[in-house]
Amino acid sequence: MRHRSLAAAAASASASGSGTIRRNVALLLPLFYQRHHRRFSFTTVACCLHPPPFESTEDQASLQGHIARGELSRARHLFDEIPSPDVRAYNDLIRAYSSSLSTAIDGLYLYRLMLRHRVAPNNYTFPFALKACSALADLHCGRTIHRHTLHMGLHADLFISTALLDMYVKCSCFPDATHVFATMPTRDLVAWNAMLAGYAHHGMYHDALTHLVTMQAQARLRPNASTLVALLPLLAQQGVLAQGTSVHAYCIRACLHLKVTDRVLVGTALLDMYAKCGSLAYARRVFDAMPMRNEVTWSALIGGFVLCGRMTQAFSLFKDMLALGLCFLSPTSIASALRACAVLDDLRMGEQLHALLAKSCVHADLTAGNSLLSMYAKAGLIDQAIAFFDELAVKDNVSYSALLSGYVQNGRAEEAFLVFKKMQACNVEPDVATMVSLIPACSHLAALQHGRCSHGFVIIRGFASETSICNALLDMYAKCGRIDLSRQVFNMMPSRDIVSWNTMIAGYGLHGLGKEATALFLEMSNQGFAPDGVTFICLISACSHSGLVTEGKHWFHEMTHRYGLTPRMEHYICMVDLLSRGGFLNEAYEFIQSMPLRADVRVWAALLGACRVYKNIDLGKRVSRMIEELGPEGTGNFVLLSNIYSAAGRFDEAAEVRIIQKVKGFKKSPGCSWIEINGSLHAFVGGDQSHPQSPKIYQELDNILAGIKKLGYHPDTSFVLHDVEEEEKEKTLIYHSEKLAIAYGILSTSENKTIFVTKNLRVCGDCHTVIKHISLVRRRDIIVRDANRFHHFKNGQCSCGDFW
DNA sequence: ATAGGGTTAG
Structure with a gap:
């Protein structure tokens, strides 16, 4: 008993x-x-x-209970204790795993385990296993499952076919997806939506629309939330506002009975579409009308404002979001806010976001991390950017590109090449954006060999027809002195944008080819390209460098009266530069007085520079008073003012300005010149003796100077005496950096070769005279690219006509 | 459904 x-x-x-x-x-x-x-x-x-079977049902029930409560690890624990789980247990767990990206891998693992234990999968198993493949973009496994289903004669199963379709779409195997769709005996809305997502994924706008029409006309199916969510990003990408608006109208008209979760999805997709089409007001209206929002909704709206350049408003939205607590904060919205900081140059806010990022435990997010890196680089804090880069546990090509670009933006172009090497050593592939950042490093250094290597690199990688790459290349060739190659790139470009035209016009300007710049501008107009503000900056400064004063004035007039553009401060700088270089100093002064904007330091500095060249001391004094009134913002102005005094022999006053400068804590960036010999760069500062061949270089330079003195050259004392302290630092101004670089160039290249030297500041007047003489006595063509333009010295003459 | 790095101007 x-x-x-x-x-x-x-x-x-x-x-x-x-x-x-x-x-x-x-x-x-x-x-x-x-x-x-x-x-x-x-x-x-x-x-x-x-x-017995009833026990298994019990297991099943508790397994499902765990899954329903989202307790996946408990579910797994229970599953592992079942001595021999049947197909239903496997299916339940695979299904649960496949619903999330982070567990998809476990789903596939379980599927393989099932096969190993000889538990036959059934028609419920495959769709979920395929879903896991989609999430992981595991094409190989997906294809194996596809074969398996065919073996089992399941071609006609709607769910399996739809899952296959989705898997091929997510694995970017569009032909297979089309094939599956075409051979399906019946198709439901889910299948049509999956196919639509495929078209959207590949940016096939017209096919997507045809598909949508067919779906409604032939299959008599009405779009649901998934349809709209697949369609709207495609419209956003195409920027077709009218179509987007009609989809919006459909949403309202069709009285879609959407679940709350679906309403969030559709609303977010709608507002994103409006924002990407530039209709921020509508985006905002959709946002306001939404009964419920989530973190994606918020970041879509903030990102939209950032995209349209409305940084301040983006920021205040971000603050509104924070005011609701941290529940809507996401790495995505932080990334957008950081971009706004970078543009607004708001470092303090950027630092606060850095703290927020660290605090909200999303610092591991690369997207936000890379934005932060870039923000520091743009704020000029390259060391902060480097430190942050080193701290990143995982770095991708965006991180490397952001750092690389940071070096270039902060004038440390040589180090950009080191980053480029390092990323390749770490097997991180450079992409289009990386190269678009690297090529300007060559432009900056005027390193033609490096530039050509980069050009070769982009050809090999298949980037050479990208507009942005070509823009960078044509700028690089122009700045490396090869305006001919620049034009070649320009002519061969598959498609040009406004930047291409502007860069080419600027290139001509740099070379003093004002006529060519004007011709190109006219060609641009004829081809129906609307010039923008930058175009006129390039064009007017091209006129300025070529002494085409009347033409420059004409284009400034055209800009406002014919093209309806409002001149910005940069345009006024160009105009003052144009007038004062041409010697119309008083006209320039009057022009500044008549400006509708309050002239800033840069405008006055353009006039001050000319006062020095034309030795107009009275005006120079008046201008420098104006600069004084504006407050100490620039570095170069004191140098200019001091130069005016010393050029006129008033050294006491020159020294006085220097003292003021010192007291106010201005630093002059040291003059530096460099030359590329056989693909490597040799840099010199004034009085430099660090080069291995230094004794030879000085000997060569002394020989040259002795030679040209016989031809009647006298050092221009106004340049030599203008700065006593600099003189001590650089030993003597006889050994200015550009002279050293040219002497080295003569020593290390064959006699018929053109010497190409780059200088970070402007070439001084004494050097200008000396280089003209060198070109004559050594029978060498010498090109000097300084901070302003190209100087081509040949037979004792300079292309700039001495108005540098 | 959202999202990071990049080209022109002195």
Whole structure:
């Protein structure tokens, strides 16, 4: 009796208890019966040795219970205790795993385990296993499953076909997706939506629209939330506002009975579409009308404002979001806010965002991390950027590109090449954006060999037809002195944008080819390209460098009257530069007085520079007073003012300005010149003796100077004496950096070669005279690219006509 | 459904 009741208790415990209890009971019971030599009924034994079907149903129920509550690890624990799980148990767990990206890999693992344990998958298994493949973009596994389903004769299964379709779309195998769709005997809305997502994924706008029309006309299916969510990003990408608006109208007209979650999705997609089409007001209106929002909604709106350049408003939205607590904060919105900081040059806010990023535990997010890196670089804090880069646990090509670009933006172009090498050593592939950042490093250094290597690199990688790459290349060739190659790149470009035209015009300007610049501008107009503000900056400064004063004035007039553009400060700088270089100093002064904007330092500095060249001390003094009134903002102005005094022999006053400068804490960036010989760069500062061939270089330079003195050259004392302190630092201004670089160039290149030297500041007047002489006595063409333009010295003359 | 790095001007 006692035994029977014990057995019954055990049986009931095994039926109701957890897996562990049950299994222990199942193990113990036979022993118990054996030991007591008792007879037991057949049911009891069966219950103990082979868990009966009703037990499995129990397991199933508790497994599903765990899954429903999202307790995946408990579900897995239970699953592992089932001695031999059946296909339903596998299906339930695979299904749960496949619903999230982070567990998709476990889903596929379980699927493989199932095959290994010889549990046959059924038609419920495949769609979920395929979903895991989609999430992981595991094409290989997806194809294997596809074959498996064909073997089992499941071609006609709607769910499997739809899952296959989705898998091929996500794995970017568009032909396979089309094939699956075409061979489906029946298609439901989910299948049509999956196919639409495929078109959207590949940016196939027209095919997507045809598909949508066919879906409604032939299959008589009405778009649902998924349809709209697939369609809207495509419209956003195409920027087709009219179509977007009609989709919006459809949403309202069709009275879609959407679930709350679907309303968030559709609303977010709608507002994103409006923002990407430039309609921020509508985006905002959709946002305001939404009954519920999530973090994606917020970041879509903030990102939209950033995209349209409305940084201040983007920022205040971000603050509104924070005011609601941290519940909507996401790495995405932080990344957008950081971009706004970078543009607004708001470092303090950027630092606060850095703290927020660290605090909200999303610092591991690369997107936001890269934005932060870039923000520091743009704020000029390259060392901060480097430190942050080093701290990143995972770095991708965007991180490397941001750092590389940071070096270039901060004038450390040589180091950009080191980053480029390092990223390749770490097997991180440079992409288009990386190269668009690297090529300007060559432009900056005027390193033609490096530039050509980069050109080769982009050809090999297949980037050479990208507009942005070509723009960078044509700028690079122009700045490396090869305006001919620049034009070649320009002519061969598959498509040009406004930057291409502007860069080419600027290139001509740099080379003093004002006529060519004007011709190109006219060609641009004829081809129906609308010039922008930058175009006129390039064009007017091209006129300025070529002495085309009348033409420059004409284009300034055209800009406002014909093209309806409002001149910005930069345009006024160009105009003052144009007038004052041409010697119309008083006209320039009057022009500044008549400006509708308050002239800033740069405008006055353009006039001040000319006062120095034309030795107009009175005006120079008046201008420098104006600069004084504006406050100490620039560095170069004091140098200019001091130069005016010393050029006129008023050294006391020159020194006085220098003292003021020193007191106010201005630093002059040191003059530096460099030359590329056989693909490597050799840089010199004034009085430099660090070069290995230094003694030879000085000997060569002394020989040259002795030679040209015989031809009547006298050092221009106004340049030599203008700065006593600099003189001490640089030993003597006879050994200005550009002279050293040219002497080295003469020593290390063959006699018929053109010498090409780059200087970070402007070439001084004394050097200008000396270089003209060198070109004559050594019969060499010498090109000097300084901070302003190109100087081509040939047979004792300079292309700039001495108005540098 | 959102999202990071990049080209022209002195």
